[in-house]
Amino acid sequence: MNSAELKQVADHLRMTAVDMVYKGKDGHPGPALSIADIMAVLFFDEMRIDPANPDWEDRDRFILSKGHACPIYYAALSERGYFGEKIEDFKLRALGSKFQGHPVMNKTKGVDMTSGSLGNGISIAGGMALAGKYRRKDYNVYVIAGDGELQEGVCWEGINSAAAHKLDNLIVFVDKNGWQSGASVQETIGSNNIKERFEAFQWDAQEIDGHDADAIKAAIAKAKETKGKPSVIVCDCVKGKGLSFMENDNAWHKGVPTEEQYQQAVKELGGAE
Amino acid sequence: MAEFKGTREAFAAALIDLAANDDKIMFVSPDSLKAMRATKFAELYPEQYVEVGISEQNAVDTAAGLAAAGLTPFVGTYAGFMTMRACEQMRTFVAYPNLNVKFVGINSGLLGGEREGVTHQFYEDLGILSNIPNYTILTPADGYQTYKAVQMAAKINGPVYVRAGSGREANVYEKDAPFSSDGITVLREYGNDTLLLSSGFVLDRVLAAADLLKEQGVNVTVGDINILYGKNPEKIIEAIRKAERIVTVEDHNINGGLGAYISRLSAENAPKFVKRIGLTTFGESGPAKELADAYGFSPENIAKTVKENL
Numbered sequence: 001m002n003s004a005e006l007k008q009v010a011d012h013l014r015m016t017a018v019d020m021v022y023k024g025k026d027g028h029p030g031p032a033l034s035i036a037d038i039m040a041v042l043f044f045d046e047m048r049i050d051p052a053n054p055d056w057e058d059r060d061r062f063i064l065s066k067g068h069a070c071p072i073y074y075a076a077l078s079e080r081g082y083f084g085e086k087i088e089d090f091k092l093r094a095l096g097s098k099f100q101g102h103p104v105m106n107k108t109k110g111v112d113m114t115s116g117s118l119g120n121g122i123s124i125a126g127g128m129a130l131a132g133k134y135r136r137k138d139y140n141v142y143v144i145a146g147d148g149e150l151q152e153g154v155c156w157e158g159i160n161s162a163a164a165h166k167l168d169n170l171i172v173f174v175d176k177n178g179w180q181s182g183a184s185v186q187e188t189i190g191s192n193n194i195k196e197r198f199e200a201f202q203w204d205a206q207e208i209d210g211h212d213a214d215a216i217k218a219a220i221a222k223a224k225e226t227k228g229k230p231s232v233i234v235c236d237c238v239k240g241k242g243l244s245f246m247e248n249d250n251a252w253h254k255g256v257p258t259e260e261q262y263q264q265a266v267k268e269l270g271g272a273e
Numbered sequence: 274m275a276e277f278k279g280t281r282e283a284f285a286a287a288l289i290d291l292a293a294n295d296d297k298i299m300f301v302s303p304d305s306l307k308a309m310r311a312t313k314f315a316e317l318y319p320e321q322y323v324e325v326g327i328s329e330q331n332a333v334d335t336a337a338g339l340a341a342a343g344l345t346p347f348v349g350t351y352a353g354f355m356t357m358r359a360c361e362q363m364r365t366f367v368a369y370p371n372l373n374v375k376f377v378g379i380n381s382g383l384l385g386g387e388r389e390g391v392t393h394q395f396y397e398d399l400g401i402l403s404n405i406p407n408y409t410i411l412t413p414a415d416g417y418q419t420y421k422a423v424q425m426a427a428k429i430n431g432p433v434y435v436r437a438g439s440g441r442e443a444n445v446y447e448k449d450a451p452f453s454s455d456g457i458t459v460l461r462e463y464g465n466d467t468l469l470l471s472s473g474f475v476l477d478r479v480l481a482a483a484d485l486l487k488e489q490g491v492n493v494t495v496g497d498i499n500i501l502y503g504k505n506p507e508k509i510i511e512a513i514r515k516a517e518r519i520v521t522v523e524d525h526n527i528n529g530g531l532g533a534y535i536s537r538l539s540a541e542n543a544p545k546f547v548k549r550i551g552l553t554t555f556g557e558s559g560p561a562k563e564l565a566d567a568y569g570f571s572p573e574n575i576a577k578t579v580k581e582n583l
């Protein structure tokens with residue numbers, strides 16, 4: 001897909017995510033919108049996946065380590081056809097729904113790993129990448145982690161051992177939107193120099209505009225060419241990207257749009273179609 | 274089967290034998306290769322040995338990833354570094370998705386940690402795991418039973434925890450004795466005065482207590498409970514039904530392990546008096562025998578407790 005098409009896909013995923021939170025009356029829209037462009041590139045351009053065969057051994061794997069952003073994940077899976085017909089009402093977070101508050105691998109087709117408890121995606125992806133090496137598979141493992149999430153110590157345990165095992169089939173995106181649940185990352189922990197930290201851990205590291213599809217595609221291509229070390233793509237993102245009333249307003253870390261705001265979203269994102 | 278002594282060497286021997294026939298067997302080590310006596314496994318199967326460094330949460334996560342990709346990883350290290358430090362990973366990323374990860378926790382109990390002291394003695398592991406769905410909990414009583422338990426773990430589909438010790442456990446079973454899939458093996462049937470139930474490496478002490486009691490005219494039945502909170506407790510319930518009264522002995526806190534399990538089975542199926550012998554405090558450093566004796570696991574104290582509750 002070209003960048004205009006990917007932008008359209010990303011905005012459509014954004015609208016679906018907002019619709020899901022609006023109808024479900026709960027969820028995390030800001031963190032979901034932040035990663036829409038990365039999700040569009042991964043699920044509609046990059047990843048080797050087969051929605052009709054979600055357990056395909058040779059598929060690329062994906063872990064949404066910042067699992068609270070799952071509305072955009074569910075939107076992408078639906079749009080790619082994992083659930084047959086596109087879903088009108090996801091019943092997000094409703095009793096009995098396969099669309100849980102955070103992703104669950106045994107409930108939702110296409111979800112490769114349960115996630116939501118922050119910090120664990122990179123370590124788990126390391127295991128998947130090791131399995132790929134051991135079994136002589138050529139799949140890649142992709143992770144999206146949050147910048148706030150990197151405060152969890154277990155992230156760095158996984159980052160450490162992934163480099164030690166030279167997992168060049170592991171590509172981690174960091175959604176560097178500068179916000180976490182309670183405040184900005186800067187206010188919370190004093191620094192957000194993610195690229196430098198990964199470099200110190202012997203990773204290949206790039207920093208790009210996380211809303212530029214061409215830049216995302218080029219970064220993935222470079223990461224895949226890198227041999228002997230895992231890659232991180234630090235993505236400068238805007239939390240709530242795409243909706244004027246949501247962008248950079250951390251009140252939307254978790255929140256439900258009013259009817260008026262929902263209509264505004266329909267206008268700005270081109271409707272739910 | 275190679276020669277081995279104690280639960281740690283038993284684990285390594287079983288792992289090597291499993292890997293000989295199954296290339297999906299992996300060992301994830303948070304710098305525990307030596308502690309698990311698994312150096313030879315790493316030499317024989319270097320690609321199936323995954324060293325992640327001193328990082329237990331990462332070890333469990335890595336194993337979850339390996340299992341999600343179709344492999345059968347074992348994680349082995351000190352019982353508490355897994356069940357406490359990596360408890361959430363064991364729950365959320367292994368048990369909840371029901372992934373095929375096997376855990377072997379060494380240094381369990383006072384006897385497992387003995388001279389190391391409280392930081393390396395773990396008497397809470399069973400209580401923790403008994404609260405997490407999908408775990409099969411195996412508590413072998415000696416090295417030979419540990420070998421069999423590790424073999425059984427590989428055959429079970431889903432997460433398994435095998436409780437192991439220091440490596441200095443006394444052998445009670447014959448080398449070829451099966452690891453009971455019923456969860457109970459009756460080892461002495463002197464009489465029905467008390468059903469004396471043991472779990473794990475205190476079994477030799479419980480058997481010695483039974484012999485002491487016999488000399489004193491008290492005739493007990495001794496059962497070794499080797500699966501806790503299992504799916505098919507019928508044989509254990511059968512033994513409880515036949516019992517006059519029950520005394521349980523476990524090298525674990527009295528809450529959450531054998532005594533709690535037997536109390537529940539009894540209360541729900543065949544109410545009997547149950548007296549639990551186990552730990553109610555932290556331990557301390559000391560030579561295994563003296564330590565176990567000091568904390569109530571001497572054959573004499575077990576026998577005395579049985580008699581006091583007749």
